[in-house]
Amino acid sequence: MAQRTFKITAETGIHARPATQLVNKAGQYESEVTLEHKGKSVNLKSIMGVMSLGVAQGAEVTIKAEGPDADEALAGIAEVIKEGLGE
Amino acid sequence: MSTMLTGIAASSGIAIAKGFKLETPDLTVEKKQIGDVEEEVSLFDQSLEVSKKELAVIKEKTRNELGDEHAEIFSAHLLVLSDPELVDTVRQKVRDEKVNAAFALQQVADQFIAVFEAMDNEYMKERAADIRDVSKRVLAHILGQPIVSLAEIDQEVVLIAEDLTPSDTAQLNKKYVKGFVTDIGGRTSHSAIMARSMEIPAVVGTKNITSEGAADVMVIIDGIEGKVITDPTEEQLAIYRKKQEEYEELKRELSKLVNEPSVTQDGHHVELVANIGTPNDLEGVINNGAEGVGLYRTEFLYMGRDQLPTEEEQFEAYKKVVETMNGKPVVIRTLDIGGDKELPYLDLPKEMNPFLGFRAIRLCLEMDDMFRTQLRALLRASAYGNLKIMFPMIATLDEFRKGKKILEEEKAALLQSGTKVSDDIEIGIMVEIPSTAVMAEQFAKEVDFFSIGTNDLIQYTMAADRMNERVSYLYQPYNPAILRLVKMVIDASHKEGKWTGMCGEMAGDPVAIPLLLGLGLDEFSMSATSVLPARNQISSLTKEAAAKAAAEALDMNTAEEVKAHVEKLF
Known part of the structure; x- marks a missing residue:
């Protein structure tokens, strides 16, 4: 299993467009990918799951990937986050 | 027949x-027990696929015709239909409970809708509407009642x-x-x-x-x-x-008049400019030969989306408009929301009388951050053309002074940080409220221009809701009461060497045009399509005859008399 923690710096948090990009990215991998925030964990391939977390600016989130392409999945998702969501 | x-x-x-x-199709769902669950699951899967294809088509069309911004919402809709939490749960429900797919989908979608609606964030509440929209589309297919977009x-x-x-x-x-x-x-x-x-x-x-x-x-x-x-x-x-x-x-x-000036027979020049809602309207403005933009309604930037537009987004839109107009005047009105225009994500309480309530400048002065963001975007765009700023719904001098002070503060901060801002931006107000028309002489000393918003000025003067068809007979642009208010405003501005425009429907009305010309209106702002007919009309009139007719109209008793008078003379 691969996992990493990010800090969300985007002004609007994880809202429509960034959530769409994250879910699209996660969907490209076979591994199970989850997003954890404030003790809740959701399927990162689920747009409604991701949005229901209501991640705001300044929040810390942990992404976990488990499966045959876990490392690639985490790297790919990290790239999406760094392109405008956080660090 | x-x-x-x-x-x-x-x-x-x-x-x-x-x-x-x-x-609007009938999407009533009844719970049914199903024998062949696999067939029901495949009905669901097929409906899902068809819906996705439709959405992809809608998304492409929207992208081609209206741009990425408008197409974005359909990307989110498509993702909802691929969401494992939704589709897997529906399939499982059909299999476990042996119920019909329509019922299973409605139950699962309703659960998600309830979760989003319960959030205390207006943006998230709006997502409930998205889920409702897409699940309706799938439901319609399951029920064999396709939705037409x-x-x-x-x-x-x-x-x-x-x-x-x-x-x-x-x-x-x-x-x-x-x-x-x-x-x-x-x-x-x-x-x-x-x-x-x-x-x-x-x-x-x-x-x-x-x-x-x-x-x-x-x-x-x-x-x-x-x-x-x-x-x-x-x-x-x-x-x-x-x-x-x-x-x-x-x-x-009429198209032959596109590049002609708007001058009366006796050589009096007026400005014929256009009202716009988005930069996309500029094509019509230019094709119809308008001499500028008299009203840019910025609220469309804020509508049909989930959150406030950023400073950058606004700056790009304003810059595009002033650049496209290439030195011609562009009057940009700050946010006029409330009344019949709502912004769901601001989560404002419902009001009994929205037209008399918390709207336009009243709302902007209180929601200071939102107002400042818009003003910064406007100030930055002012460096790229001939931009004028106009505050809507001003009722008192104090409101104007407060708005102007905030504008000056933002301007000073931008200059301090080395940002370019034009140093001769005219700042004006909309005259829509009778108190402001009556006090025009005092206002004229402080504002750079007036723009009379007749739709609201008429409804407030006649106390007649313009959305209420039963009192629509009171919507009387030619009523001498309205004409007198218009005259007060124009005279007050001229006394101080300022100008007055009009950006309501009345400015493009062929019956009103001779009267307004006669009263001395300087700028007529109308739908782009009205510009050429108005230019044609003005070039056939003389200012002298119009002034005489207007003076007579002011002394008449009713709107009908005024209308008959104008129609007889011109």
């Missing part, structure tokens, strides 16, 4: 095409609807939608304004077009007279085809 209906002529021109009714229309039609929402009109494709007819609405309702800026004929407020069986028969829209004929006879078709040709011919004649 041929039927004729009358309504309100909302947008000029003649359209003749097959009627297309915008239906406006973006999917691919043949020439005349649209028939109870009413059209802003998001409906955003999806209209001019290539196929030749015009529209609605049951409700007035000349100044959103759909009517959109029709004029899209330059398609429209008749609104027909009360019962949707029950006239106008679908799939030929429909004639006469947007000049406000008439609609369904299933016309050959004779009627011939008459209206001829009328349509004459209208097109007149349009061609």
Whole structure:
């Protein structure tokens, strides 16, 4: 299993467009990918799951990937986050 | 059988095409026990696939016609249909409980909708509407009642609807939608304004077009007279085809005036400028020879989305408008929200009298951050052209001073940080509230210009809600009371060496034009399509005769007398 923690710096948090990009990215991998925030964990391939977390600016989130392409999945998702969501 | 209906002529021109009714399908779901669950699951899967294909088509069309921004919402809709939490749960429910797919989908979707609706964030609440939208589409397919989207229309039609929402009109494709007819609405309702800026004929407020069986028969829209004929006879078709040709011919004649100035017979020059809602309207402004933009309604930047537009987004839009106008004046009105225009994500409480409530400058002065963001974007854009800033709904001098102070603060901060800002931005106000018209002399000492918003000025002066059809007889632009207020404003501005414009519907009205010219109005701002007819009219008038007629009108007793007087003279 691969996992990493990010800090969300985007002004609007994880809202429509960034959530769409994250879910699209996660969907490209076979591994199970989850997003954890404030003790809740959701399927990162689920747009409604991701949005229901209501991640705001300044929040810390942990992404976990488990499966045959876990490392690639985490790297790919990290790239999406760094392109405008956080660090 | 041929039927004729009358309504309100909302947008000029003649359209003749097959009627297309915008239906709301019946999506009532009953719980049923299912024998062959696998067949039910595959019905669900098929409906899901068809819905995805439809959405992909809508998304592409929206992207091509309206840009990425508007298409974004459909990407989110598509993801909802691929969401494992939704689709897997529905499949499982059908298998475990042996229930029909429609029922399972509705239950699962309702759970998600409830979760989002319960959040204390307006943006998240709006997502509930998205889930409802997409699940309805799938549900409709399961029930064999497909939903028709406006973006999917691919043949020439005349649209028939109870009413059209802003998001409906955003999806209209001019290539196929030749015009529209609605049951409700007035000349100044959103759909009517959109029709004029899209330059398609429209008749609104027909009360019962949707029950006239106008679908799939030929429909004639006469947007000049406000008439609609369904299933016309050959004779009627011939008459209206001829009328349509004459209208097109007149349009061609007028197009010769595109590059001419707007000057009366006796050499008096006025400015004929256009009202716009988005930078996309600029094409019409330029094609119709407007001498500038007299009203840029910035609220469209804030509408049809989930959160406030950023400073950058606004800056780009304002910059594009002033750059495209290439040195010609552009009057940009700060956010005028409230009244009939709502922003769901601001989560404002419902009001008993929204037109008399917390709206426009009142709201902006209180929501300071939002106002400052807009002002910064405007100030930055001012470096790229001839930009003027206008505050809406000013009732007191104090409101104007507060707004101007905030503007000055933001300007100073921008200059401090080395950002370029024009150093001669005119700052004006809308005159929509009678108190401001009455106090125009005092205002004129402090503002750089006035722009009279007649739609609101008339409704506030006559105390008649312009959305209420039963009191629509009180919407009287020619009432001497209105003319006197207009005169007070114009005279006050001229006394201080300032100018007055008008950006309501009245400014483009052929009966009002001679009167306004006579009262000394400097700038007439109207729908782009009214500019050339107005220029044609003004070039046939003399300022002298207009001034005499206006002076006489001020002393008349009723709006009817004034109208008859103008029609007799000009």
